[in-house]
Amino acid sequence: MKSNKPRNKTNKYNSNPKGKKAPSAAKIQHAESRRRRQNSAPVTNKSASENSQYIQWFPGHMTKTKRKIQADLKLVDAVAEVIDARVPLSSRNPDLPSMIGSKPTVILMNKCDLADPKSTKQWTQYFKERGIKAIELNCKTGSGINNFTAAVRDVLSDKIENWAKKGMINRPLRVMVVGIPNVGKSTFINRISKASKAKTEDRPGVTRGNQWFTLSSGGVTIDLLDTPGVLWPRFDDQQVGEKLAFTGAVKDNVTDSQQLALRLLEYFKVSPMRMFCERFGLTKEDISEKTSFELLEMIAKKRGMLISGGEADVERASIMLLDEFREAKLGRITLDKIGD
Ligand SMILES: Nc1nc2c(ncn2[C@@H]2O[C@H](COP(=O)(O)OP(=O)(O)OP(=O)(O)O)[C@@H](O)[C@H]2O)c(=O)[nH]1
Ligand SMILES: [Mg+2]
Numbered sequence: 345m346k347s348n349k350p351r352n353k354t355n356k357y358n359s360n361p362k363g364k365k366a367p368s369a370a371k372i373q374h375a376e377s378r379r380r381r382q383n384s385a386p387v388t389n390k391s392a393s394e395n396s397q398y399i400q401w402f403p404g405h406m407t408k409t410k411r412k413i414q415a416d417l418k419l420v421d422a423v424a425e426v427i428d429a430r431v432p433l434s435s436r437n438p439d440l441p442s443m444i445g446s447k448p449t450v451i452l453m454n455k456c457d458l459a460d461p462k463s464t465k466q467w468t469q470y471f472k473e474r475g476i477k478a479i480e481l482n483c484k485t486g487s488g489i490n491n492f493t494a495a496v497r498d499v500l501s502d503k504i505e506n507w508a509k510k511g512m513i514n515r516p517l518r519v520m521v522v523g524i525p526n527v528g529k530s531t532f533i534n535r536i537s538k539a540s541k542a543k544t545e546d547r548p549g550v551t552r553g554n555q556w557f558t559l560s561s562g563g564v565t566i567d568l569l570d571t572p573g574v575l576w577p578r579f580d581d582q583q584v585g586e587k588l589a590f591t592g593a594v595k596d597n598v599t600d601s602q603q604l605a606l607r608l609l610e611y612f613k614v615s616p617m618r619m620f621c622e623r624f625g626l627t628k629e630d631i632s633e634k635t636s637f638e639l640l641e642m643i644a645k646k647r648g649m650l651i652s653g654g655e656a657d658v659e660r661a662s663i664m665l666l667d668e669f670r671e672a673k674l675g676r677i678t679l680d681k682i683g684d
Contacts, residue, residue: 399585426523429459463678525573605662
């Protein structure tokens, strides 16, 4: 089933505000079942480093996908590597260069609508300085999509010239679309081909096999090969794993949502964003003086998320916090900083 909708379009956790519609039974059930899937670690007031968890997600189908990508590489002229603008480095698979060799590559920095616009410009410049063709995209609206064909023609200019010499004019350009899970590969294909043929959903691991799509753009025919998202066997830097869990590239049920939310709060403690503070009625003093766990409790209480005895339902608040981060309701945040 196709679903392009962001998770929790309405705020199902905003249980208390006066006059607001109560969440439906189906939504509550969905939230409950998602909660049950989490590994239920005990709630404690741990220090920052104690909240970190070992994250790894490399199921068997990713090994198969890697092989399939390598096998199909001979069928394409170029590669479009889709990355997440909120994590432009962490969302680049370090195994990709060895998988695709010297195939001309264009980077599609997607989900720019969720990232900090200033950081996105800096990242575009970063890639440019390294001789890497990168374009900014928002596949929700289609912004930036018109630059794709020119970018592909640019990285293939030598090839196109050679084809022309051999009389091959208007030869279709074949491009393999690759990237980590849930970055919007299939959404990009649907958007550029003005069709909804590729299955998309707001969870990682939706596309399961390589599939071709053909489109015409500015008199150029492009064959796009959609591929399943691939991660790598081990995150050497666990912060990378965490960032990919925050953005939804790692399956939720392999992480502990409370620990993840506490780690996310640590980012906000370092850079307290105005939108985040306002959303939960937190002051700068709260952010600097409280522990992440205390902040999570405050957030839960502000949203009326309580368990019996009036205690904060931190587990529920954790899931809500992660969802709201993913929808940029806490601000447009880029987690990878140049120079980190
Ligand atoms: N906000 C925002 N959401 C996007 C954008 N592009 C895609 N999405 C959403 O991201 C989610 C994942 O999109 P998919 O196209 O299924 O991602 P994928 O990379 O094909 O994922 P896998 O097939 O699982 O590897 C969907 O909910 C999309 O609607 C974008 O530019 N901005
Ligand atoms: Mg897909």
